[in-house]
Amino acid sequence: MGEQLILSIDQGTTSSRAILFAKDGSSVFTAQREFTQHFPQSGWVEHDPEEIWQSILEVCREAITVAADQGHTIAAAGITNQRETTVVWNKVTGKVIHNAIVWQDRRTASYCSTLKDSGHEATFTAKTGLLLDPYFSATKIHWILDNVENARTEAEAGELLFGTIDSFLLWRFTNGKVHATDATNASRTLAFNIHTGEWDDELLAILNIPKTMLPSVQDSSSSFGIIDAEHFGDGLEICGIAGDQQAATFGQVCLQPGTIKSTYGTGCFVLLNTGNEAINSNNKLLTTIGYQLHGKPTYAIEGSIFVAGAAVQWLRDGLGVIKTAEETEAMADGLDSNQGVYLVPAFTGLGAPYWNPDARGALFGLTRDTGVQQIVRATLESVAFQTYDLFKAMSEDGVTPTTVRVDGGMVQNNWLCQFLANVLNIPVQRPVQTETTALGAAYLAGLHCGVYNSPEDLAANWQLDKEFTPDIDPAVRNEMLAAWKKAVAGVEHQSQV
Numbered sequence: 001m002g003e004q005l006i007l008s009i010d011q012g013t014t015s016s017r018a019i020l021f022a023k024d025g026s027s028v029f030t031a032q033r034e035f036t037q038h039f040p041q042s043g044w045v046e047h048d049p050e051e052i053w054q055s056i057l058e059v060c061r062e063a064i065t066v067a068a069d070q071g072h073t074i075a076a077a078g079i080t081n082q083r084e085t086t087v088v089w090n091k092v093t094g095k096v097i098h099n100a101i102v103w104q105d106r107r108t109a110s111y112c113s114t115l116k117d118s119g120h121e122a123t124f125t126a127k128t129g130l131l132l133d134p135y136f137s138a139t140k141i142h143w144i145l146d147n148v149e150n151a152r153t154e155a156e157a158g159e160l161l162f163g164t165i166d167s168f169l170l171w172r173f174t175n176g177k178v179h180a181t182d183a184t185n186a187s188r189t190l191a192f193n194i195h196t197g198e199w200d201d202e203l204l205a206i207l208n209i210p211k212t213m214l215p216s217v218q219d220s221s222s223s224f225g226i227i228d229a230e231h232f233g234d235g236l237e238i239c240g241i242a243g244d245q246q247a248a249t250f251g252q253v254c255l256q257p258g259t260i261k262s263t264y265g266t267g268c269f270v271l272l273n274t275g276n277e278a279i280n281s282n283n284k285l286l287t288t289i290g291y292q293l294h295g296k297p298t299y300a301i302e303g304s305i306f307v308a309g310a311a312v313q314w315l316r317d318g319l320g321v322i323k324t325a326e327e328t329e330a331m332a333d334g335l336d337s338n339q340g341v342y343l344v345p346a347f348t349g350l351g352a353p354y355w356n357p358d359a360r361g362a363l364f365g366l367t368r369d370t371g372v373q374q375i376v377r378a379t380l381e382s383v384a385f386q387t388y389d390l391f392k393a394m395s396e397d398g399v400t401p402t403t404v405r406v407d408g409g410m411v412q413n414n415w416l417c418q419f420l421a422n423v424l425n426i427p428v429q430r431p432v433q434t435e436t437t438a439l440g441a442a443y444l445a446g447l448h449c450g451v452y453n454s455p456e457d458l459a460a461n462w463q464l465d466k467e468f469t470p471d472i473d474p475a476v477r478n479e480m481l482a483a484w485k486k487a488v489a490g491v492e493h494q495s496q497v
Contacts, residue, residue, distance in 0.1 A: 010438040030063075137191075240442070251441075269304055313325075391404075
């Protein structure tokens with residue numbers, strides 16, 4: 001007998017995936033396609049939305065075919081997406097007017113500085129929980145309107161639409177019938193008031209963005225529309241949407257205040273559930289919507305690191321020193337220490353808690369004996385050190401986690417998980433199902449379509465694969481952290497020269 005499955009559409013920064021999940025949270029099938037990264041200038045990152053769209057169609061068709069061949073039915077679909085990445089398209093022709101500007105892109109740094117110098121940052125932070133940084137969507141919209149021929153005129157005439165990737169896919173799936181997003185993605189734009197749950201007229205006026213461009217905002221678990229029959233056949237409904245890090249939080253079942261997860265994909269993102277209270281950070285962490293059900297937002301504090309798995313991808317594709325990410329575990333484990341080598345992977349600036357868009361990456365401590373192994377180990381270590389910086393900031397905000405749940409592709413690396421436990425000095429818990437971003441979207445869809453009765457049903461699905469506990473000499477730990485701090489200071493100093 002076939003099962004009732006949920007199709008999770010996971011549109012990430014480097015690849016698009018379609019994953020079929022069973023009710024117990026196990027994955028039945030995965031289809032994946034990588035797509036092209038475009039770097040038109042230093043610090044600029046773009047994607048071709050049409051290439052993304054085609055990759056999504058391909059992986060979804062592959063998954064749907066497998067489900068049918070195995071006698072399964074698909075109850076609903078959920079979407080999770082790279083957040084903040086910005087697409088603008090013509091609502092009549094459906095044609096995008098510029099490549100998608102990716103969340104990592106830093107081209108609006110000077111505009112953010114102008115807004116800060118004009119005294120606007122406190123207003124933005126109070127309403128959105130965010131900082132004025134190129135990371136977020138709204139300054140990217142502003143750039144497109146100012147730099148694409150006729151774009152501002154067309155936008156003011158009501159002819160252009162903006163969407164994060166989820167909105168763009170939803171609009172395409174429904175053949176232009178639905179222009180919507182969920183509260184988690186809206187909360188990452190710099191234009192959404194997370195306290196009132198509405199697009200904010202004052203912020204839009206400052207940014208000079210017409211409100212007509214913006215999607216309607218729904219609960220993360222709700223009916224977003226039926227996928228048009230021309231794509232996959234009749235009747236498949238999209239019942240859940242969440243930005244990737246919020247989806248991972250939901251997939252990790254961090255549904256109680258105080259629970260925390262850290263995801264290691266292209267970047268690293270730590271989210272701490274704060275319940276119905278939007279807590280303001282004094283240490284440059286973000287206040288965001290973790291998920292929204294039945295019209296009620298659940299808030300979170302977030303720390304965002306721009307480069308984690310992307311640094312390993314750089315080792316593979318940029319330097320050519322490894323063939324696969326899996327090689328890095330044995331290479332790091334084969335050394336007794338880091339031999340004084342530290343990588344600060346500020347390839348697209350530094351995220352939390354530094355928020356320095358002008359910083360660039362650097363290697364420190366190189367000697368004649370430094371080789372590929374040392375650089376690989378320094379790359380993995382940088383992920384743990386950056387995570388420590390986030391946890392330190394949370395601690396200074398009065399929140400001290402006692403354990404952390406981890407997920408994402410990088411946590412298959414046992415050496416990295418152990419090193420993370422050593423650096424954070426708390427247990428690190430890796431679940432059996434580490435594809436929690438896609439799983440969170442499936443859970444949200446399943447809640448709306450009746451596969452699950454309530455969020456409490458999800459807790460039984462979470463299973464521990466392995467717990468990593470600290471086993472490092474405190475003096476060694478402190479010495480490494482001091483050297484890391486010095487390396488970051490060097491990068492920050494260089495960005496000011």
